[in-house]
Amino acid sequence: MAANSENTGSETFRLFQSTDEGKNAPNFGGLGFFDSLETPLPPPPPCEEILPSEVSISVKYAVEQVDLGDVTLLKGRVSTREVFALSNSDLVPGKYEGGLKLWEGSLDLVKALHSEIQKGDLSFEGKKVLELGCGHGLPGIFACLKGAGSVHFQDFNAEVLKCLTLPNVNANLPSGTSVSDNCKIRYFAGDWGEVDCILPHARTDSKDAASSNDNATPGYDLILMAETVYSITTLPNLYSLIKKCVSRPHGIIYLAAKKHYFGVGGGSRRFLSIVEKDGILTTSLIAEVVDGSSNVREVWKLSCK
Numbered sequence: 189m190a191a192n193s194e195n196t197g198s199e200t201f202r203l204f205q206s207t208d209e210g211k212n213a214p215n216f217g218g219l220g221f222f223d224s225l226e227t228p229l230p231p232p233p234p235c236e237e238i239l240p241s242e243v244s245i246s247v248k249y250a251v252e253q254v255d256l257g258d259v260t261l262l263k264g265r266v267s268t269r270e271v272f273a274l275s276n277s278d279l280v281p282g283k284y285e286g287g288l289k290l291w292e293g294s295l296d297l298v299k300a301l302h303s304e305i306q307k308g309d310l311s312f313e314g315k316k317v318l319e320l321g322c323g324h325g326l327p328g329i330f331a332c333l334k335g336a337g338s339v340h341f342q343d344f345n346a347e348v349l350k351c352l353t354l355p356n357v358n359a360n361l362p363s364g365t366s367v368s369d370n371c372k373i374r375y376f377a378g379d380w381g382e383v384d385c386i387l388p389h390a391r392t393d394s395k396d397a398a399s400s401n402d403n404a405t406p407g408y409d410l411i412l413m414a415e416t417v418y419s420i421t422t423l424p425n426l427y428s429l430i431k432k433c434v435s436r437p438h439g440i441i442y443l444a445a446k447k448h449y450f451g452v453g454g455g456s457r458r459f460l461s462i463v464e465k466d467g468i469l470t471t472s473l474i475a476e477v478v479d480g481s482s483n484v485r486e487v488w489k490l491s492c493k
């Protein structure tokens with residue numbers, strides 16, 4: 189295992205040198221990426237829809253403000269130790285995939301979406317939105333605030349949805365307000381390799397046969413994702429899921445990620461090489477963040493050809 193790892197008994201990985209745990213602001217610190225998994229992954233957790241009533245009331249949740257220039261959102265802080273019995277880990281592959289931490293790409297994505305709206309290149313009004321690998325869910329929350337008709341939040345871990353995403357949605361979109369009344373919000377836990385079977389607007393053979401979609405048009409108008417392309421092994425499943433989920437021909441995908449995640453082999457460029465090889469989506473770079481660290485962050489927009 190490469191330097192900077194933390195071994196707490198199970199295989200733990202650090203994607204950054206430090207996390208935001210125990211501090212007042214998100215830590216978007218340095219580099220120090222980790223390498224590959226030599227032990228086989230455990231089977232993924234089952235795919236399940238999480239209902240708003242399943243919001244955790246036992247895990248401590250402290251609210252903080254996230255200031256993004258023109259946009260201010262609220263985010264919670266919960267302890268990885270309390271939820272997963274892990275101390276200060278960025279992620280544990282196959283068990284906990286990093287959803288409790290706020291990653292800098294999600295803030296890059298919210299800023300980029302805001303700028304797209306201001307330029308007249310994007311509208312969320314009435315749109316069906318899916319946030320993949322949501323964690324805190326700030327891009328999806330932003331979509332609700334900007335008039336989305338529905339937002340579906342997906343995370344690997346049901347615990348993340350119950351302990352963090354749901355409380356974040358409740359903090360930013362209190363019930364009884366026009367925004368929360370107008371946007372239909374649902375939550376789905378599961379691995380990208382199989383979660384399409386429960387995502388209401390995804391195209392799957394079984395769902396098409398049963399005509400069970402709750403909307404006549406299959407596919408999501410907008411798919412948002414931040415910091416989801418770090419692990420090289422998950423990229424094919426993630427891309428395949430996106431193809432099942434994006435509405436054609438007008439659906440759009442916004443992706444925020446680091447250009448390279450050193451050591452794990454993933455990154456925006458690696459993911460885009462899969463996309464470009466397949467040839468059904470066009471790609472354009474809409475934002476680049478070069479903040480003096482050696483790792484460039486990017487926001488990409490993918491559209492159907």
Ligand SMILES: C[S@@+](CC[C@H](N)C(=O)[O-])C[C@H]1O[C@@H](n2cnc3c(N)ncnc32)[C@H](O)[C@@H]1O
Nearest residue numbers: 285286287290291294321323344379380414415
């Ligand atoms: C690095 S975190 C990013 C969280 C959030 N988007 C952010 O930027 O703060 C990666 C996210 O992708 C999800 N994820 C990673 N691998 C996954 C997989 N194989 N299937 C489903 N979700 C996965 C994790 O649960 C987590 O929410």
